[in-house]
Amino acid sequence: MPAVEIRNKIHWIGVNDHTTDLFEGLWPITQEGVSYNSYLVNDQKKAIIDLAKSIKVDEFFKRIAEIVNPSQVDYIILNHMEPDHTGVLRVLRKIAPQAKILCSPKAKDMIQAFYGITDQVQVVQDGEEVQLGELTLQFFMTPFVHWPETMMTFEKINRILFSCDAFGSYGALRGAIFDDECTDLEFYQKQALRYYANIVAKFSAQVLKAIEKLSGIPVDIIAPSHGLIWRKNPSIIIDLYKKWAEYAKIPGEPGITLLYATMYGNTEALMDSVAQGISQTGSSLEIFDVSRIHTSYILASLWSKSGVIIGAPTYENELFPSMAHVLDIAIRKGVQHKKVAYFGSYGWAGGALRELEKQLALLKWQMADTLVFQGGPSQEVLAQGKEFGRKFAEMVLSGMNSEKNG
Ligand code: FEO
Numbered sequence: 105m106p107a108v109e110i111r112n113k114i115h116w117i118g119v120n121d122h123t124t125d126l127f128e129g130l131w132p133i134t135q136e137g138v139s140y141n142s143y144l145v146n147d148q149k150k151a152i153i154d155l156a157k158s159i160k161v162d163e164f165f166k167r168i169a170e171i172v173n174p175s176q177v178d179y180i181i182l183n184h185m186e187p188d189h190t191g192v193l194r195v196l197r198k199i200a201p202q203a204k205i206l207c208s209p210k211a212k213d214m215i216q217a218f219y220g221i222t223d224q225v226q227v228v229q230d231g232e233e234v235q236l237g238e239l240t241l242q243f244f245m246t247p248f249v250h251w252p253e254t255m256m257t258f259e260k261i262n263r264i265l266f267s268c269d270a271f272g273s274y275g276a277l278r279g280a281i282f283d284d285e286c287t288d289l290e291f292y293q294k295q296a297l298r299y300y301a302n303i304v305a306k307f308s309a310q311v312l313k314a315i316e317k318l319s320g321i322p323v324d325i326i327a328p329s330h331g332l333i334w335r336k337n338p339s340i341i342i343d344l345y346k347k348w349a350e351y352a353k354i355p356g357e358p359g360i361t362l363l364y365a366t367m368y369g370n371t372e373a374l375m376d377s378v379a380q381g382i383s384q385t386g387s388s389l390e391i392f393d394v395s396r397i398h399t400s401y402i403l404a405s406l407w408s409k410s411g412v413i414i415g416a417p418t419y420e421n422e423l424f425p426s427m428a429h430v431l432d433i434a435i436r437k438g439v440q441h442k443k444v445a446y447f448g449s450y451g452w453a454g455g456a457l458r459e460l461e462k463q464l465a466l467l468k469w470q471m472a473d474t475l476v477f478q479g480g481p482s483q484e485v486l487a488q489g490k491e492f493g494r495k496f497a498e499m500v501l502s503g504m505n506s507e508k509n510g
Contacts, residue, residue, distance in 0.1 A: 105281075106167065106170060107144070107167045107171055110325065110335070111325070112262065113145060113146050113147050113238070114144070114146075114259065114262060114264060115143065115144045115145075115146065116142075116333065117142050117143065117152070117164070117168055118139050118140055118277070118281075118329075119139065119140045119142070119157070119159065119163065120277055121133075121138050121139065121140065121157065121159060121160075123159070124137075124159070127188075127274065130302075130400070131274075131303075131398075132398050132400055136276070136295055137275060138188075139330055139331060140154075140155075140329060141281075141329045141330065141331075141333070142154050142156050143327060144171055144172065145239060145241070146171050146172055147238055148236060148237030149178040149179060149236040149237060150176055150177045150178050151179035151180070151181055151236055152168070152177055152179070152181065152196070153241075153257050154181065154182065154183050154184070154189045154266065154268055154329045155180070155182075155190055155191065155192045155193055156188075156192055157187060157188045157189075157192075158187070158191030158192050159191070174199050175199050175200050178202075178203060179206055180193070180200075180203050180204070180205045180206070181206050181207075181241065181243075182206070182207045183255050183256060183257055183266060183268040183329070184211075184250065184251060184254045184255075184268045184329070185207075185214040185215065185251060186250065187218065188329075190215075190218065190219070193219050193221065194221070197219075197221060201224075202224070203224065204225075205221070205224060205225045205226065206243070207225065207227060207255075208227065208228065208253045208254070208255045209227045209253075210252050211253035212227055229243075230244060231243070231244065238261065240259070240260045241258070241260075242258045243255050243256070243257055244256045244257075244258065244317065244321075246270065246310070246313075246314040246317070247310060248307040248310035249304070249310050249314045250268075250303060250304055250307060254268060254269070256268060256314075258321060258323070262324070262325070263322050263325065264325040264327050265321065265323045265325070265326055266329075267327065267328045268328065268329045269303065269304060270311065271296075271326050271334070271342065272296070272328040272329060272330030273293075273295040273331035274298055274330070274331070275292050275295040275331055277331075277332070281332065281333055282334075282335050282336070283332050283334045283335065283336050283340070284335065284337075292331055292332050293340075294404075296331065296344060297344070297348065297408060298404040299331075300345065300348045300404075300407070301348075301403040301406070301437070302400050302403055302404075302437075305351075305407055305437055305438060305439070306436075306437055306438050308352035308353075309349075309352065311349040312346065312349045312350070315345065315346050324338070326338040328341075348407065348408070351407055352438060352440070354441060355411075355441045355442055355503075356407065356408050356410040357408055357409060358387065358388070358410055358411075358501050359387060359388035359389065359390075359409035359410065359411065359500070360382055360387055360388070360390075360412070360496070360497060361392070361406050361409045361412050362375065362378065362389060362391045362392070362415070363392050363402065363413070363414050363416075363430060364391070364393060364394065365393065365394050365395050365415070365416045365417070365424040365426050366415075367417055370449040370480045370481060371416060371447070371448050371449050372415075373480070374415065374447055374449070374475070374477070374481045374485065374486065374489040375391070375447075375489075377481075377486045377489035377493065378415065378490070378492055378493035379391060380493065381491060381493025381497065382413075382496070384494055385498050386501075387497040387500060388409070389497075390405045390409070392405070394427050395426040399429070399433045403434065403437060403439070406439045407439055410500055410503070411442065411443050411499075411500035412442045412443070412444045413444070413445045413496060414427060414444060414446045414448075414460065416446075416448045416456055416460075417448050417450060417451075417456065418448065418449075418451070418455045418456040419456070420455075421455035422458075422459045423455075423456040423460050423463075424448075424456065428459065428463070432463070434467060435463065439467065440467060441468060442467070442469045442470070443469070443470050443472050443496075443500055444464060444472065445471070445472050445473040445475075445492065446473075446474045446475070447474065447476070447477075450476065450478055451478070451479070456476075457474060457476065472496060473492060473495065473496055475488060475489060475492045
């Protein structure tokens with residue numbers, strides 16, 4: 105994809121990644137891909153805002169060369185040090201050794217640690233401006249959105265906020281780079297939630313602080329470093345991020361994530377009855393076999409829905425390992441304040457619930473109900489499972505109603 109002009113003198117020069125399987129070595133993007141959006145400001149002084157991972161390096165420099173000679177770049181603005189935005193820094197430094205790297209105070213040492221670069225690194229302070237000619241860049245410190253050194257860059261004439269990870273999403277760009285050209289906004293919104301839950305959620309308090317801090321700035325365009333550029337309705341992605349960040353403090357939206365694992369189909373059989381009971385209430389429901397579906401997708405559901413049902417057998421006197429793994433990741437990511445119910449089978453002795461309760465204490469999830477059975481579920485147990493699902497869903501829905509009314 106060639107460079108794309110966003111507004112006068114400002115161009116997208118990003119890289120689309122369709123070959124990385126695991127973002128951060130953890131989160132699957134084989135199907136969805138991701139973009140590393142980089143931006144070139146071609147004024148009297150030339151500035152590149154955020155770079156790209158070190159893939160398709162030739163393509164990246166070819167794209168710059170469509171607009172300016174890469175050796176003529178005056179400024180390299182690094183909003184964030186993570187290598188998905190700085191991977192080509194050493195190459196750019198060789199091509200344009202005179203270019204000044206502008207970064208936050210905390211990024212300076214990190215540039216040395218990651219790339220051994222110390223020359224021509226200039227720290228900028230919160231609110232500081234750099235005049236490029238007609239256009240002016242202003243820098244805002246937004247720590248921990250995503251790392252401690254993170255900042256954002258605002259171009260004052262065109263009112264474009266280069267927000268780096270904030271307001272980003274998984275999903276390579278598919279021809280359209282702007283929200284108003286995209287025919288599948290739902291895809292990017294869904295991928296933005298998964299990206300938020302995987303990458304940003306842990307720092308939700310800082311996301312809210314950053315949104316509050318930037319609320320007085322007249323932003324016309326949100327240009328993140330992953331996913332679509334929002335020029336028609338930037339408030340869509342700002343409001344979504346604000347809503348998701350607030351889910352760190354409250355249970356989330358009414359609905360149920362049903363997680364299950366099964367060895368020989370007994371817990372799965374009960375899961376079907378539980379799901380039947382839930383569906384009778386009209387509650388929204390997402391079901392995941394935790395042994396088969398990657399935690400990346402599960403986290404998005406857990407983050408946004410207020411209720412969780414866990415169906416897992418006892419395995420060697422403990423919780424089924426793949427379920428324990430998902431809950432461990434949820435602990436690490438700070439998924440809190442959910443209502444939860446547990447069901448599961450055991451062969452000769454229980455034990456799953458005992459381990460689960462330890463994890464729930466760390467998660468601050470509130471246990472509402474349990475249903476444990478030996479071996480395969482009888483007709484009576486299946487009927488109990490349906491009622492168990494129905495009652496839990498009603499409680500989740502009424503809990504949300506009373507929280508709203510309260
Ligand atoms: Fe897209 Fe935190 O890097």
